[in-house]
Amino acid sequence: MDGKIRVATLNVWGRHGDWTTRRRALRECFRSLHPDLVALQETIVDGTCDQVREIFGEDYHVLHQGRRTPVGLGCSIVSRWAPDRVEEIDLVVTGRVDAHDFPGRSTAAEFATELGPVLFVNHKPNWQVGYERERELQALEVARWIERLVEDRDDVHVVLGGDFDARPETASVRFLTGRQSLGGLSVSYQDVWEFARPGESGHTFTLDNPLIVMEADWARIPPRRIDYLMVRCDDRGPTLRIHSADRLADQLVDGTFGSDHFGVTADLGPVD
Template sequence: MRVLTYNLWGRRGDWPARRAVMAAELRRLQPDLAVLQETVVLDGYDQVVDLLGADYHVVHQQGRTADGTGASIASRWPVTDVRQHYLHVTSRVDTAEPWIGSVVLVDVEAPPPYGRILLTHFKPSWQFALAHERELQAVAPARLVEQAVAADAPDHVILAGDFDAAPESSMVRFWSGRQSLGETSVAYRDAWEDANGVEGGLTFVPENPLREQGDIRFEIGRRIDYVFVRADRWGRR
């Protein structure tokens, strides 16, 4: 199974040039499941369908900004249920872009050998100073997932998204089972780490020429995007 998380950055920059490269590469990759950030849906235009093609079940999350920017999920297989929860956990969480600070859980009916999948798209706050909020924003959906697993026992749980936090952060350590938060703990396996070890995998890099746009020109390079799989009692699924 191929799972993708990707921030499309809307239609900013040289969009015609970016679109040509992105559409070709996304259709080459052919992800089975995709969680996408900064997608544009506006005035009859659907950026997800434009880039991925029409062979997907697409869910657009609530809370888009005036220019149509928000988050989306695409699945090759039928999606049977969608639940979105806002994670505006303190007054410091910026609500101008309400899709930032939210989690969406969808049930995916995948064919054998995969079975039913609970796909969770997690997007916490991005501001550097909001580590406390990101902790609270992780604990709430972790509990929602555990409730869903206890009630309906999916075959697999996949958690993915733009976490805006590095692997050593308390929030990512919580997801990976390395520390507890909020008097609870969970354990998810990091797909990159399982395949490649703990080094590398930067998903926001200083070599990217788009960093010259606005405040991201100061970026030093971090791994902030993840695909996690909920572990069973013995760890890796």
């Protein structure tokens, strides 16, 4: 896309369900999308399996999170460009964060793109519904970390994505989108869905996708929008123009969805 880049995020859901069928659906999804940068959560990478390569093949650069659970679960970044640098931050912020259940890290990679340097951050806080305190602390850690990474550089854009496991009205997301401060810090990231599709629910974890109850009882909570792409703001707004935002992997392929989550994708370009 001339003058634009396409970014995406999706929780892959490990090898749950019928992975062979889901893999075909995800391959078709990303083959049609032609993304430039993708944040993936809950990918399995171990001595026998690399789910990301199974989906994307060898056409992309792939970065895997360094620390994973004992079964190889963690996060990954997929890119058309080789990274200029890769950093990780620890998110084990309280004693309730169990590294055997949750990798407890976020990953950032900087890329030279046609829009200039882009720091792409894959953020995966805790998933438990009652752990908003941990998600607040994790959002605060990531926000402080990003500010250190960009070092007040005016030339670098930051795109923050992931499965945040938090609705837009929660404190962790309100903090990231500039609606409140946490721990004496305030930042502002523009939620691409809110910008491009104001008033639309955009649920990414919903009973519209029957896979969410296949291996756990998620029917007890209402539909939620918990997967995000956000663009860091300067004093007046996002440093990249948000041309569009769409849900991702929300269509059946061969009778199945690719994951228990729907993802998010956005086209970003320069500010005129």
